[in-house]
Amino acid sequence: MNPNYVVYFGRGTAYAENGDFDNAIRDFSKAIELNPRFAIAYRNRGLAYAKKGDIDAAIRDFCLDAAIRDFSKAIELEPNDPDAYNIRGMAYVDKGDSDKAIKDYGKAIELNPNDAGVYYNRGNAYVDKGDSDAAIRDFSKAVEIDPKHAEAYYNRGTVYANKGDLDEAIRAFSKAVEIDPKHAAAYHNRGTAYAEKGDPGEAIRDCTKAIEHNPNFAEAYSSRGTAYAKKGNIDAAIRDHDLAIEHNPNLAEAYNNRGNAYAKKGDPDEAIRDYNKAVELKPGLSEAYSNRGNAYAKKGDPDEAIRDYTKAIELDPSDARAYSNRGVAYAKKGDFDAAIRDYTEAIELDSNEAILYCNRGEAWLHKEAWDNAKSDLKKAEGMEYDIVKSFHNEYKSVADFEQRTEIQLPADIAAMLTDTDSET
Secondary structure (H helix, E strand, O other): OOOHHHHHHHHHHHHHHOOOHHHHHHHHHHHHHHOOOOHHHHHHHHHHHHHHHHHOHHHHHHHHHHHHHHHHHHHHHOOOOHHHHHHHHHHHHHHOOHHHHHHHHHHHHHHOOOOHHHHHHHHHHHHHHOOHHHHHHHHHHHHHHOOOOHHHHHHHHHHHHHHOOHHHHHHHHHHHHHHOOOOHHHHHHHHHHHHHOOOHHHHHHHHHHHHHHOOOOHHHHHHHHHHHHHOOOHHHHHHHHHHHHHHOOOOHHHHHHHHHHHHHOOOHHHHHHHHHHHHHHOOOOHHHHHHHHHHHHHOOOHHHHHHHHHHHHHHOOOOHHHHHHHHHHHHHHOOHHHHHHHHHHHHHHOOOOHHHHHHHHHHHHHHOOHHHHHHHHHHHHHOOOOHHHHHHHHOOOHHHHHHHHOOOOOHHHHHHOOOOOOOO
16 A cells, blocks of 8 residues: 555645645545545545535536545445544535435434534434424434534524424524624524514514624614514614615515515505515515515505415415405405405414404305304404404495495394494
8 A cells, every 4th residue: 555645635635624625636536546445535535525516506516426425435434434424414415315414414323422513414404304393303402412502502493483483482592692692693583583472672682783793684684674664663664674685685575574664654656666676586485475465455456466466375375364365355356256265265274363254254245145244253253353343444334335235234244243333
């Protein structure tokens, strides 16, 4: 065996540390040529290929395939090396193969059960697979082994937030910033969790902290703007969304959020311009279509509203609000069959919204389906929804409804919908 393989390996390592991956790969290859059973040279050449692929997207797949081949050879030569499995798992993640990555991380854990980093990596792979519970278990194991692993807390918080468990999310983000007080993303995500819990004040404080640590954090400006809007400070909201767009002109969500602020300000035309830009930048942003539909509805254009709600539903079939709003638009057009279908779909997705039963009940009135109407109106009323006020948003009185629709309401339903103070 030619002892020079060690020299080539050492020089290759130096090249890799300096970011010269082409020369690193050449030297590792020479070391392997001189010593074909030099496992760590395969592993390091694999790392060099992977890093070269990160730099040059055009050859990314080629580099990842080469890296995986080298990691596999390293494992063949040293089957009990947990690092080789861990690194190959990372390469599989980059290739988009979460299942193979999870298998490799599992083998690495079997060989070394005390490596927090591998649990963290496997948690991320489970996130990619959409297995939130498994991801949380792995992130929890990572912080059990390494209580100072801020990123594991941060990622666990993100998964909890996506699951809708905002209290657990806030606890995890709080732990992340306790460990790393400059973790801008953790402040931001905790702020968005507070906003979802209905606490815009805390959201503003956290987003401000995120911006303090990262003044170019476009998403934090936009999230703070949304929190300002919830507090009723629309001008401050618009200023923050402007800053978000200034820092990242391609951030579709910032245009969508600024559109929402303009809509709250009573300017549907400006809102529509922003929603147009949002969907131009991100055609899959379902909420921007839904919001634009709301703006068109506000302008009295139910046809455009229906088109946008339909697109929003196409992109996100679980969006109960888009079905509900499309139902309202159909009702405005007098298409009560379509309205009822949409309200029914919305109720199947979210049975806890009283307004859906009220709206469907009112639609049944136009179909003279009295039992259905009474059932839905009673359901809404039982959920403490003011069905009389809702009815009077459209009609001055029962008599007004009957005159405009030429439909005579049964006495019991008329009584349900009568404002005794104004109609006596």
